[in-house]
Amino acid sequence: MALLDKFAAVAAIRAGLNTSSHDPTQVVIGTIISATEGIVEGRHTILAGTNNYLGLTFDPACIAAGQNALATQGSGTTGSRMANGSYATHAALEQELADFYEMPYGMVFSTGYAANLGTLAALLTPGDAVLLDADAHASLYDGCRMSGAEIFRFKHNDVVSLEKRLQRLGERAENCLIVTEGLYSVLGDCAPLRQIVEVAERFGAKLLVDEAHSLGAYGDHGRGVAEAEGVLDRVDFVVGTFSKSLGAMGGFCVSPHAELKLFRYVSRPFIFTASSSPSIIATTREALRQLVARPELRQTLWRNARQLYQGVQSIGFTTGPEVSPVVAVRIGEKEAALQCWNRLLELGIYVNLMIPPASPDSSSYLRCSVSAAHTTAQMETILEAFRQLRQN
Ligand code: PMP
DSSP states (O other): OOTTTTHHHHHHHHHHHTSSSSOTTOOOEEEEOSSSEEEETTEEEEEOSSOOTTOGGGOHHHHHHHHHHHHHHOSOOOSOHHHHOOOHHHHHHHHHHHHHHTOSEEEEESSHHHHHHHHHHHHOOTTOEEEEETTOOHHHHHHHHHHTOEEEEEOTTOHHHHHHHHHHHGGGGGGOEEEEESBOTTTOOBOOHHHHHHHHHHHTOEEEEEOTTTTTTSSTTSOOHHHHTTOGGGOSEEEEESSSTTSSOOEEEEESOTTHHHHHHHOHHHHTSOOOOHHHHHHHHHHHHHHHHOHHHHHHHHHHHHHHHHHHHHHTOEEOSSOOSEEEEEEESHHHHHHHHHHHHHTTEEOEEEOTTSSSSSSEEEEEEOOTTOOHHHHHHHHHHHHHHHHO
């Protein structure tokens, strides 16, 4: 096959998405109005697929912090921390994240994707074994692959499957790493972290949890699903992103292990990329402060999550297995899902279209993510649009 021939298959898949009026891969928010509204194709649209769980992207204090950093520290760092040095604020954010999680060590990366690549590729080497939840995010897969470790997948959220894999590993089990997420981002289901921790401890394995979608949403302090399950102090590495609840960009790893301090010397996705710009760091730091200071954001998020989850169910749709800030509405066939997605857009509602292979089973879903910034009226409008889908 010639080098470029493989793109014929990509073009065919894309053409399949183009059968109706709007292409889900080409949505342009012409004007962003607020955390929950934008203008899409000239139409006022409620944004219900942004992962902006706490609605902090337009928070005045976060914006002021970013603007101040931009004015006083410049637009970018123009290089990696290893080569160009760190700004004091990178180190301050690392400390603040460690304090937030009540763990001694923290490390910041330029994206959540890089945090997963950088943590896993530093931690694992060829010859190591890693046990990965089958539905884990691409960045977790990529990090494991990049490390050269031997990857064993266990069935999604299935502790029995995990245990079987560990048993089969024999003596290697006590040196292996288990990788899971807190909240899974497509169906909005949580990992059984308490049971996973117990199994990990029984076999002497280490555990890494990606709380990308659960930071700010779960736990008494908003630290994620591990906190909600009461096992945060038994997790070896927590990774996460600034691009969802914190409304910025970047990622992190925190850990009780002092070795995390040394990851920066071996982590290529940390060493060979530019560090986050000062405005991003300042926005993130302020957002973390808001997350801590305003637990009512979390309460509003959950009120909205319950309203949407129960609302779409009462209209007659099948949803993901539990109430969460991610509300996945099962449509079934890809073509029907594409049609429904288009119809919602025409009704002024933007959600995410999840079709195989991006969805965890062979079904297609309309994936909604709820925000603390959604008003009750907006939630009603979203539900009314789903009602109309049902009537058509
Ligand atoms: N982990 C998970 C579970 C994610 O869903 C994502 C992003 N969708 C990431 C990591 C990567 O984060 P970022 O987009 O901030 O790079």
